[in-house]
Structure formats: C-alpha cells, structure tokens
Amino acid sequence: METQANIDYNRIAEAIEYIRQHFKDQPSVEVVAEKVHLSASHFKRMFTQWAGTSPKKFLQYISVEHAKRMLQESQATLFDTAFETGLSSTSRLHDLFVRIEGMTPAEYKHGAKNLQINYSFAESPFGPLIVASTSKGVCYMAFEEDEQKALQNLLLKFPNAVFQQKLDLLQQNALFIFQNDWSKLPEIKLHLKGTDFQLKVWESLLKIPMGKLSTYGRIAGEVGSPNGSRAVGSAIGSNPVAYLIPCHRVIQSSGTFGGYMWGTTRKTAIIGWEGVKSQSAI
Incomplete structure (x- = not known):
C-alpha cells in the first residue's frame, strides 16, 4: 500500500x-x-x-545551463575550500560525516559468507528505499518501489550472508540524512564490498559538495586515471549505496545530467532538491 x-x-x-x-x-x-x-x-x-x-x-x-554554471563555479573550489568556509551549524555538509570501510578480501571473495546483515524498508523524499547494514556500517541502500524486488537485489549482492529484517542504529543514522536539520547529524559509517579502484572512486564522490556537480573526466583525474573516464563510469554505476555516495552529482561534461541507476527523473529531482537545500543552509 x-x-x-x-x-x-x-x-x-x-x-x-x-x-x-x-x-x-x-x-x-x-x-x-x-x-x-x-x-x-x-x-x-x-x-x-x-x-x-x-x-x-x-x-x-535542473536546467542544463544552470548545471554548466555550477560546474564552472566549482572548477577551482570543489571540496578543499569547503573545509575552510561555512561548515558550521545547519550549513554543515553531510559528506564530511560519511566514512567508508572496505570489506576484507575474504568477505569480498566469498560473497560476505556468514556475514550478518540487517535490512529494513523506509521512505525518503525520492520514494521508498531499502537500507542494509553489517556490524560495521551501511552496506547497501537502493531506491525501489517493490519490496520483494528490493530484497532480491540485496540477496544477489551478498549471496552468502545471513539476513534479518531489522532497523538498527547504523541504518537510522544514515536515514537522518533526509531530514532538514543536519546540525546534529552523526557520522555515517559505510561497510562496502568493492575493488580498490571502486572504493577510490566512491571516496572521490564524497568530495563533491552538496549543491555542486562534477564530471566523469574530472573524477578520473582525481583518482589518478585521467584517461579512465569509462572505468570511472563503470565504478560509479556500481555504487551500492544510493544518495549517501552521491553518484547523482556526476554529470556529462556537456552539462546534461546523463543516466542514473535509479532513474534519470529521480536524479534530476535529487539534484534540484539538493540545490535548494544547499542555498537555504547558507
């Protein structure tokens, strides 16, 4: 219902x-x-x-021209200057509080064998989602209308894990991100299954400030692979944690928004919503 x-x-x-x-x-x-x-x-x-x-x-x-202006404005600043200015009280950006820990090689190799994973379903401003966590952090978040399909996709990600439907504190902390007041936002911990390159790309995405956008080429340069835009695009497309790892902030160099795992309309909605929130937090 x-x-x-x-x-x-x-x-x-x-x-x-x-x-x-x-x-x-x-x-x-x-x-x-x-x-x-x-x-x-x-x-x-x-x-x-x-x-x-x-x-x-x-x-x-959400117009292309505005996207181009955002890219131009963030060209020289991106994340570095964000540490220097305005990050206090309700204007703090949530990216500062997201921390990634990769799964061990054994966990990665064996499909999270015997790993205990809690999962729950929740509402967000962008529709229903599923969120899952290990004892170390959130390992999966995805927008999905159909709960059965959402659960099936989670099981495919971790075929050998042990699952329990349970909302835990790690999940609750992550879901706080959709609230308007981020002044008391706790650190969000992620426990991710990915290659070294994927983890590097996902960490780079966290450096894109809310209300700003980047491109595949720029991310490739930041991870030390200036000619690797295609590989970067593949890593971004494999992002297992919707919204918290902001792959929605990466667009094409032309300024058009491009594709999104959870739908281009949702990507457009998120970019516009974040633009409004970032301006109101100033």
Whole structure:
C-alpha cells in the first residue's frame, strides 16, 4: 500500500520529468500543473511543500545551463575550500560525516559468507528505499518501489550472508540524512564490498559538495586515471549505496545530467532538491 509521501513524490516526479524534457521552453507553473492534472495553485503548494521552493526556482536548478554554471563555479573550489568556509551549524555538509570501510578480501571473495546483515524498508523524499547494514556500517541502500524486488537485489549482492529484517542504529543514522536539520547529524559509517579502484572512486564522490556537480573526466583525474573516464563510469554505476555516495552529482561534461541507476527523473529531482537545500543552509 502506497503511503501519502510516496503518492506525493510520484506526482512530483511526473512534473519533474516533464520539466526535464521541456526545460528549454522554461514551462510556466500553469503548463506543468496541467500536465499532471492539477490546478496551478494546488500544484504549486504541493511542489513547494516537497522541495521547499517554488516550481519556477526548482526549474532553474535542473536546467542544463544552470548545471554548466555550477560546474564552472566549482572548477577551482570543489571540496578543499569547503573545509575552510561555512561548515558550521545547519550549513554543515553531510559528506564530511560519511566514512567508508572496505570489506576484507575474504568477505569480498566469498560473497560476505556468514556475514550478518540487517535490512529494513523506509521512505525518503525520492520514494521508498531499502537500507542494509553489517556490524560495521551501511552496506547497501537502493531506491525501489517493490519490496520483494528490493530484497532480491540485496540477496544477489551478498549471496552468502545471513539476513534479518531489522532497523538498527547504523541504518537510522544514515536515514537522518533526509531530514532538514543536519546540525546534529552523526557520522555515517559505510561497510562496502568493492575493488580498490571502486572504493577510490566512491571516496572521490564524497568530495563533491552538496549543491555542486562534477564530471566523469574530472573524477578520473582525481583518482589518478585521467584517461579512465569509462572505468570511472563503470565504478560509479556500481555504487551500492544510493544518495549517501552521491553518484547523482556526476554529470556529462556537456552539462546534461546523463543516466542514473535509479532513474534519470529521480536524479534530476535529487539534484534540484539538493540545490535548494544547499542555498537555504547558507
């Protein structure tokens, strides 16, 4: 049974998909509202409640031209200067609190044999998700409407693990990221199954500040493989932890958003939502 939050997100996602397809026309609120079969006033109210800003302002965050400007602005600063300025109180960026630990070679080789994994289902601003954790940290998070399919995908990731449906503190800490107030956000610990190169790429993604974007080529340079954009793209596409490892912040060098494991509409929604949140935190 769908929750009201899920119903609202699906309606907003429909609007965002229309905006994504027609951003060059800069459609008015009235036009978008008509496409999702709502009155302009009702649509504006629902959208603002979800995103924290008006549909018009949100459109600015997800246009290609805005993406290009964000890339240009972050060219020289990216993450280094983020340590130097403004990271206090509610303006702190969640990336500073995410820590990655790779699984041991034995755990990796044997498909997490005998590893105890807790999992639970939760709601987010971007639809239902599944989150799973070991005793060391969150090992998996994915957006998925169908709980049975979500669980099956988790089992495929760790074919030899022992599973229990249980919401634990590690998962709760991770889910706090979707709350508006990050001033008391605890450190989020991840326990990931990946090659050395994948872990290196995922750690690089954590250095992209919220509200900023990067490109595959730039990430390749940062991990010491300037000609390895394709390998970087493959590693990004293998990201096992949705949102917490922000692969959604990597776009094409042209400024277009490109693909996303959990859907291009969801990627667009996340980029716009983060743009709004990062501005409101200043």
